[in-house]
Amino acid sequence: MQAAMKTKRNLVTAALVAPAAAWLTVFLVLPFIAMLVFAFGERAPEGGYQAAFTFAQFANLPTRAAAFWNTLVLAPAGALLCLLVAYPVAYYLAVKANPRYRLILVSLVVVPFWTSLLVRTYAWMYILGSRGIPNLLAMIGIEDVRMLNTPGAVLLGIVYGYLPLMIMPIYVSLEKLDRRLLEASADLGAKPVSTFFGVTLPLSLPGVMTGVALVTILLLGEYLIPQLLGGGKVFFIGNALVDLFLQSRNWPFGSAIAVTLVAVVVVVLMVAMRIAWKVAGTRQVDLV
């Protein structure tokens, strides 16, 4: 009787997780294995994949060094710029804002993140394009300013696109902060500035870490922002991948780059978690 109930329980459990398990296997695990296999293959003469076992694709990685370089420099730089803009906003929302309007102000920060990144990014094509700000500058005599298709434009797009995602985790960690600590600090004679650097900032570091890690990881696979605002001059690994798969149809090389990208993401994630661990002590930090 007991055993029969246990078997039934196990069957129900298996039935509940079976579709998810199948989906994860067929559309995550197997594709990843296929990609690994492709990465050791050769490009077929007509494009696509041809079976082989060679490390040539990985040896070729330096030919795309520019994409890796741009990604590994501009993604963290963009995340840090984001942080510089986001921190005061998160601080204002969590500490200074009138509680009555806080929820509305927080929602107003989140809403843009959930609307189409494609649309929001192309708006900047317009503003930075020759008929936008450069046109206005020309009217006051500053001629020939090029803004679009520069690293600056890509960084601007990154800050714009990912700002909400940086503000939220910092806001959450600042909101949880115990106000009595701030009062205690003031009572003990600390100036507001010392309170900020001695109490507020250290206690918000888990949120800062989460934000920087989240944004950096998402940026490593970014395609749209460099494509639209970098115009093929400032490109990321994502752009190289689209080029290799959809234009030059060099699937094995593309797979090798994709595998390397995932390795980079894993390393960044591990480093971020290690730092977060140190910063937060034993407190749990959710990166995802």
Place this chain on the structure above:
Amino acid sequence: MRVFISSVYLFLYAPIALVVLFSFNAGRSASEFTGFSTAWYGKALGNTFLVAALENSLMIAFTSAALAAIFGTMAALGMERLGTRTRAVFDALFAAAIVVPGVVIGIATLVALVAVFSFVNPALATIWPGDQPPQLGLGYGSIIAAHGLFSMALVTMIVKARIASLGRDIVEASSDLYATPLTTFRLIVLPQILPSILAGFLLAFTFSFDDFIIAFFVAGSKTTLPIYVFASIRRGVTPEINAIATLVLVASLLLILTARVLMREKKSKSGE
């Protein structure tokens, strides 16, 4: 401080406002506002390619989000009952589905499906009785599957969080009162997790509706709305694109607001 905060909000909304404003421009210009008109909306909705892309996007978003909501909820419920080790494997896979960049998910799905097709299609051709054997290919199915992967992970996470905060005592009371597990689920558990499931569904719908990069890889010859918009941008921005973009923004906005209301309801209930 005030000035800085205000300028950040301006920074966040000015580009969006500009797109919306120019969608109502009477002229063709994308830099000079020459008068108010809704003509571009009519033009956009009269564009058969665009409407087809919109229909594709809606169908794909609905199907992938619905599948993700059903299977993701089942997984969240089932994972509760799993042993620690199996649960850890699931957690890792779901985390991977969220952390792996979309561009890689797109590529991996493309590569795997093409490998499968190159094997299945000839096999199908040999055993097919008729003259024209069906050809498996990229299209709706591959986009739904790839979007569903991320969406399912999202739904599972949201529903799992809700389940974790659910009061066990009511569930126990229910079974003490001789309710069958199914009745307990239907009357006690489901009403409590339903808002989270719906929120997960709407977030998944929005994700699929807005996704460009995954669909770009696995769409084959099919066109979704973001793919159409992307292609149009490369031909040059017109007020018609602004009209479409405005419609896309409004649609995502409505879905997100609904999702947030549902998630908030969840919070206020758990606060009781």
